[in-house]
Amino acid sequence: MAVNQNATAAPGAIAPGAGTFSDRVRDAIRHGELRLAFQPQADTHSGRLTGFEALSRWRLDDGTVIPPDVFIPMAETSDAINILGEWTVRRACETAAGWMQDGVADVPVAVNLSARQLEDPGFARTVLGILAETGLPAANLKLELTETALFEHSESSREVLTQLRGAGVRLVLDDFGTGYSSLSLLRRVPVEALKIDKHFTQAMVQDRDAAAIVRAIIDLAHALGMQAIAEGVETNDELLYLRAYRCDRIQGYLLAKPLDTAQVPDFIRRLAAT
Numbered sequence: 001m002a003v004n005q006n007a008t009a010a011p012g013a014i015a016p017g018a019g020t021f022s023d024r025v026r027d028a029i030r031h032g033e034l035r036l037a038f039q040p041q042a043d044t045h046s047g048r049l050t051g052f053e054a055l056s057r058w059r060l061d062d063g064t065v066i067p068p069d070v071f072i073p074m075a076e077t078s079d080a081i082n083i084l085g086e087w088t089v090r091r092a093c094e095t096a097a098g099w100m101q102d103g104v105a106d107v108p109v110a111v112n113l114s115a116r117q118l119e120d121p122g123f124a125r126t127v128l129g130i131l132a133e134t135g136l137p138a139a140n141l142k143l144e145l146t147e148t149a150l151f152e153h154s155e156s157s158r159e160v161l162t163q164l165r166g167a168g169v170r171l172v173l174d175d176f177g178t179g180y181s182s183l184s185l186l187r188r189v190p191v192e193a194l195k196i197d198k199h200f201t202q203a204m205v206q207d208r209d210a211a212a213i214v215r216a217i218i219d220l221a222h223a224l225g226m227q228a229i230a231e232g233v234e235t236n237d238e239l240l241y242l243r244a245y246r247c248d249r250i251q252g253y254l255l256a257k258p259l260d261t262a263q264v265p266d267f268i269r270r271l272a273a274t
């Protein structure tokens with residue numbers, strides 16, 4: 001498969017050469033090699049658009065696309081992730097603010113965060129600065145965090161999250177159920193939604209245990225006053241299960257693959273017409 005070949009070729013292709021990987025990331029940003037793709041999310045019951053998740057892509061001059069599963073872990077071993085992460089927040093906010101100004105859409109955009117970004121005590125200030133610069137309302141920015149990110153780096157990162165939440169930025173717990181979470185964590189972190197990992201979504205129709213887990217996550221979210229979002233929804237059967245379980249939001253190829261920015265207005269027009 002072409003995608004896998006690219007993935008194995010990738011680490012060499014984005015190796016830092018003489019400088020550091022942070023230098024390489026700065027270079028990639030300057031040369032437009034980094035892009036964001038936007039994947040829509042919708043209300044499970046009405047199908048109405050509820051937001052987008054921004055997903056990073058690294059495209060080399062020769063057209064090779066390196067998936068985030070390859071370059072994010074590389075970046076996470078150094079400050080490269082802070083450079084990349086700040087660029088991602090800025091680009092996502094600029095794009096979403098543009099959609100608002102052009103009357104394309106007024107929905108939140110979600111950005112993935114790495115644990116290391118929360119360890120930076122200046123991170124909240126950086127994000128709030130970007131919101132001020134781009135004019136995006138804080139409520140239109142969501143940050144997706146993993147359980148591991150919250151668990152590993154307790155006090156100071158929780159302080160960063162409290163600052164962001166206090167300013168109106170919204171927090172979502174990503175890949176819920178795949179990390180080492182303690183459920184008591186859920187009471188200490190001001191998250192508004194639990195995101196069900198695609199492995200559960202995709203096993204659900206065949207596997208009773210996976211279905212029980214999906215259902216339990218949705219019920220847990222609701223019991224705590226949160227929403228449940230299922231990712232990786234590919235089939236109509238999966239959608240029917242999620243409706244029966246009262247999952248609030250869906251995201252997945254059934255709705256759309258991650259889109260280039262230029263494809264978004266057209267997607268929204270088509271969705272509104274159905």
Ligand code: C2E
Pocket residue numbers: 039054055056067068069072085088112113114174175198231232233234251252253254258
């Ligand atoms: P994630 O946050 O769990 O994102 C969901 C992944 O599932 C994305 O892969 C998305 O393209 C893919 N996906 C969406 N719908 C479907 C579907 O219906 N079927 C299948 N099979 N897959 C689907 P992607 O874009 O390759 O991203 C992989 C991971 O990389 C993300 O997982 C996220 O953890 C990380 N990532 C992506 N962009 C960033 C970023 O800017 N910063 C950080 N820290 N991590 C990022």
Ligand code: CA
Pocket residue numbers: 053112144174
């Ligand atoms: Ca995510």
Ligand code: CA
Pocket residue numbers: 146174175
């Ligand atoms: Ca993830």
Ligand code: CA
Pocket residue numbers: 174175196197198231
């Ligand atoms: Ca996931």
